[in-house]
Amino acid sequence: MTDSMTSAEDTGARRGRGERGGAAARRAARAGGGPGGQLTYIKRQVPYYEVLGEEGLALIEANADTVLEEIGIEFRDDPEALALWKEAGADVRGQRVHFPKGLPRALLKTAPSVFTQHARNPERSVQIGGGATVFAPVYGPPFVRDLQANRRYATLEDFHNFVKLAYLAPSIHHSGGTVCEPVDVPVNKRHLDMLLAHMTLSDKPFMGSVTAPERAEDTVAMAKLLFGEEFVDRNTVTISLINANSPMVFDDTMLGAAKVYARANQACIVTPFILAGAMSPVTVAGTLTQVLAEVLAGAAFTQLVRPGAPVLFGTFASSISMQSGAPTFGTPEPSLVSYGAAQLARRLGLPLRTGGSLCAAKTPDAQAAYESANTLNSTILCGANFVLHSAGWLEGGLSACYEKFIMDVDQLGVAQKLAAGVDLSENGQAMDAIREVGPGSHYLGCAHTQANFQSAFYRSIVADNNSFEQWQAEGEKTAAQRANELARRWLDSYEPPALDPGIAESLNDFVARKKASMPDAFT
Amino acid sequence: MTDSMTSAEDTGARRGRGERGGAAARRAARAGGGPGGQLTYIKRQVPYYEVLGEEGLALIEANADTVLEEIGIEFRDDPEALALWKEAGADVRGQRVHFPKGLPRALLKTAPSVFTQHARNPERSVQIGGGATVFAPVYGPPFVRDLQANRRYATLEDFHNFVKLAYLAPSIHHSGGTVCEPVDVPVNKRHLDMLLAHMTLSDKPFMGSVTAPERAEDTVAMAKLLFGEEFVDRNTVTISLINANSPMVFDDTMLGAAKVYARANQACIVTPFILAGAMSPVTVAGTLTQVLAEVLAGAAFTQLVRPGAPVLFGTFASSISMQSGAPTFGTPEPSLVSYGAAQLARRLGLPLRTGGSLCAAKTPDAQAAYESANTLNSTILCGANFVLHSAGWLEGGLSACYEKFIMDVDQLGVAQKLAAGVDLSENGQAMDAIREVGPGSHYLGCAHTQANFQSAFYRSIVADNNSFEQWQAEGEKTAAQRANELARRWLDSYEPPALDPGIAESLNDFVARKKASMPDAFT
Numbered sequence A, B: 001m002t003d004s005m006t007s008a009e010d011t012g013a014r015r016g017r018g019e020r021g022g023a024a025a026r027r028a029a030r031a032g033g034g035p036g037g038q039l040t041y042i043k044r045q046v047p048y049y050e051v052l053g054e055e056g057l058a059l060i061e062a063n064a065d066t067v068l069e070e071i072g073i074e075f076r077d078d079p080e081a082l083a084l085w086k087e088a089g090a091d092v093r094g095q096r097v098h099f100p101k102g103l104p105r106a107l108l109k110t111a112p113s114v115f116t117q118h119a120r121n122p123e124r125s126v127q128i129g130g131g132a133t134v135f136a137p138v139y140g141p142p143f144v145r146d147l148q149a150n151r152r153y154a155t156l157e158d159f160h161n162f163v164k165l166a167y168l169a170p171s172i173h174h175s176g177g178t179v180c181e182p183v184d185v186p187v188n189k190r191h192l193d194m195l196l197a198h199m200t201l202s203d204k205p206f207m208g209s210v211t212a213p214e215r216a217e218d219t220v221a222m223a224k225l226l227f228g229e230e231f232v233d234r235n236t237v238t239i240s241l242i243n244a245n246s247p248m249v250f251d252d253t254m255l256g257a258a259k260v261y262a263r264a265n266q267a268c269i270v271t272p273f274i275l276a277g278a279m280s281p282v283t284v285a286g287t288l289t290q291v292l293a294e295v296l297a298g299a300a301f302t303q304l305v306r307p308g309a310p311v312l313f314g315t316f317a318s319s320i321s322m323q324s325g326a327p328t329f330g331t332p333e334p335s336l337v338s339y340g341a342a343q344l345a346r347r348l349g350l351p352l353r354t355g356g357s358l359c360a361a362k363t364p365d366a367q368a369a370y371e372s373a374n375t376l377n378s379t380i381l382c383g384a385n386f387v388l389h390s391a392g393w394l395e396g397g398l399s400a401c402y403e404k405f406i407m408d409v410d411q412l413g414v415a416q417k418l419a420a421g422v423d424l425s426e427n428g429q430a431m432d433a434i435r436e437v438g439p440g441s442h443y444l445g446c447a448h449t450q451a452n453f454q455s456a457f458y459r460s461i462v463a464d465n466n467s468f469e470q471w472q473a474e475g476e477k478t479a480a481q482r483a484n485e486l487a488r489r490w491l492d493s494y495e496p497p498a499l500d501p502g503i504a505e506s507l508n509d510f511v512a513r514k515k516a517s518m519p520d521a522f523t
Helices: A003-031 A053-072 A080-086 A103-110 A156-168 A189-201 A212-229 A229-234 A252-263 A282-304 A332-348 A366-382 A402-419 A431-437 A449-454 A468-473 A481-491 A501-516 B005-030 B054-071 B078-089 B103-110 B156-168 B192-199 B213-227 B231-232 B252-263 B284-307 B332-348 B366-380 B404-421 B431-437 B447-456 B467-472 B479-493 B501-516
Strands: A073-076 A091-093 A096-098 A114-117 A126-129 A134-135 A143-145 A151-153 A240-245 A266-277 A312-314 A315-322 A399-401 B074-075 B089-091 B094-096 B114-117 B126-129 B132-135 B144-146 B152-153 B238-242 B267-278 B309-316 B314-319 B397-400
Touching: A003 B103, A053 A096, A053 A282, A053 A332, A053 B431, A073 A080, A073 A282, A073 B213, A080 A091, A080 A252, A080 A282, A096 B094, A096 B152, A103 A189, A126 A134, A156 A402, A156 A431, A156 A481, A189 A212, A189 A501, A212 A229, A212 A240, A212 A252, A212 A501, A212 B231, A240 A252, A240 A282, A252 A282, A252 B078, A266 A282, A266 A332, A266 B144, A282 A312, A282 B431, A312 A332, A315 A332, A332 A366, A332 B094, A332 B404, A366 A402, A366 B479, A399 A402, A402 A481, A402 B074, A402 B332, A431 A449, A431 B054, A431 B284, A449 B252, A468 A501, A481 B366, A501 B103, B054 B094, B054 B284, B074 B078, B074 B284, B078 B089, B078 B132, B078 B252, B089 B103, B126 B132, B144 B404, B152 B252, B156 B192, B156 B404, B213 B231, B213 B238, B213 B252, B213 B501, B231 B238, B238 B252, B238 B284, B238 B309, B252 B284, B267 B284, B267 B332, B284 B309, B309 B332, B314 B332, B314 B479, B332 B366, B397 B404, B431 B447
Parallel strands: A143 A399, A240 A266, A266 A312, A266 A315, B144 B397, B238 B267, B267 B309, B267 B314
Antiparallel strands: A073 A096, A091 A096, A114 A126, A143 A151, B074 B094, B089 B094, B114 B126, B144 B152
């Protein structure tokens, strides 16, 4: 019997079964999402995939040390940062810091390898580091692809919608940060509305503002209103994205925000944002060397500011098309960078941020899916601890896409089930089932199947597994069309999590006062 | 600087570069395919990903031994097979064979762990086993989704087209077998036209017919005409798919074909074709146990027929939807089965067939791509040696799809580049580039980039990485639409590889004589 013969023969039987009892089950399976089904962050049960041996790792580490010592890293327009480095024993020439061999690593000994980011709902608090993986939505798109398939500037309403979807999505563990840029809000006031949304529309952990040091201060102030001043002093309640300006530069905006967060014991993700070929060498080993050097410098800086402040080894590594200069995603080179970076981060004892569901596609089509799946597969297997851009990313990050968000959420569920590994319990071994069924029969009705069928297999909320004829009868919908329907249904079903009215009022007051205190700025 | 700000800022610059010099380069990059760019089979430079530890592997092996001994495997309607097992020391009761512990493993000591399948063009010969991975196209679909997006029964013309596309595709190493069912040819004569197409329209290695023992004989006879009688006696020139009728049954058709091939020293892929939940337990460990037991029995059988005959450990493991009974693909459970099966195969010393680019989608949309990418990622990381269904599979294998074929071929290129691993040479380390560029500059024009840009990054033939505006101006095409154009262009450009006219004539004579010797049969 050939594969296809079996498939063809099975079609009739499948359809028959589907007609008898499948409709209600399908409806249930398709309902998807909702806080009831919330998954906790991933507690990994599978090994890491590693592409570098000891020799390769040692080589890259030695090369990164050479970069730090010989070439150095610039800390621009921040005299305080330069003074801190000088005091720590670095060789500061102008804005360029040269690091004696071993200094950044020595400083990083105080950084925790595992910490908790608290959510206002303690059940949604997440572990960052170790065997944990936390999925957060897309970050930063100025555009959205809306539910009418229009590409337009994002608004605060879109921002609210993505916060709601992330709150409802069982496989999203984190509310994220700039899920899209609310372009209809003045630039200098956006962070207030964004923080307010994360704090009131969701009870998952969230990210802080990094676009100016005073906005980071506002983040900490609002977090204190939400969690209480004492709690924030003693615990990490925000995580923020501190990008290097690669190659080998940190600018004053990022350094300013990093200082605010580190001083407040809040987490920073130090991330070289790299399109290889433009911001790093065209090779994987060269890119890893530069990434490691930049992270060592930036992460060690947080420990100068406050020893023990939580900090992540971040990478965002894509490549550019050497033909057009455009960024590309889902290609093999960034996957290799993620695998290698994860190994380097573990050796350094820092939690890792990398990966996501990245793509260059302009529409939620097959390109979007191939590229995103390639990125997500390497993300989960490399052992990333914090995954930004895990849902909704389209068009190289320029657009947040509703349909893509839902499709990605589905794939995050696949990744989470994969990370649970193989159940080797007696029930997992299923010897009773094999004995009961025997040669030439089937397992559909056996006791073991009956006992396990609800949780045995991952149930996709987006995939259509029905017969061709049934799919045709239901309107020949693409995955994107089904995801569109789900996004609408989820948003319709949204209800905000309960929040102490006094806290809500104090947050709203803070935002209103802050907004009233400054003129609108749109640049 | 946030990720999105960089992306947004880069858009203008990218577009500028694209307009200046990118058009010709893009055309070249998009031309794709063609025998000139043919890649040899994958010679893996990256580690295997493994999900089971020693304890889990030993447990599954012990359970499989128990299945073989206590429950047994049925060899149906083939008295010769039963006699061979009896002679070898098995306990044969009716058609059920019970295996003394260790017997199948002992028999398999004669099976090669690595062998060569020869192609008529020696440059296209492939290694099966060890660190090699060979990609072959989809196998068995009775339908096609044609270039006008019609779903209809496949014809011999479609068959020829897919053989041509596989011949042209740089990342396909093997011509495959039943790339689709040529439904317009009588069932009893199809294998002749299919073999003739593989032998004359391509110079890549191919698969044999398994739908009846006499068709397997025809395969060997035609191979002797193509390669010479002596060469075929001494070498493996065909590989054929011998599916178990899971659970725990081999039928006479498959056993008959297996005997023909093993006797002729031709390769068999012994594959439990499993939709978990129907043909095996709903758990990964239970499925692996049954797969191992079935492979041990079937593969050992080939060694009874002819010790030393090449044989593969095959798995085709999907799950069924427990709601509708339909097969599902790209879900986490089959990936875990592939990872585990690969470990079991390596311990057994047999080459492994698993995976592909599998999906349940009815159209080449995001579902097709997510599911296929998930399958392909586990396929390449688990270390599959022979990958059937690596391109063109749609709709659970019921349809061969032209667009999907092209999109998958592109992704096979991604997988092949990934498997090449990290270059740690001096050029790979790129320290000269990092020194030359320094902080705050860019790598676009540096000497190292100039020297490496042609081969640095994988170049997709399908992905659109241009700006949104350019994509819009070019008609807002989806990946499937771009793949459709490529498929047409490839087919237009096809020219057959040279073949000795005497050999071609003898093959055509053989087919004509055979066809004339029997009436048409359509069932």
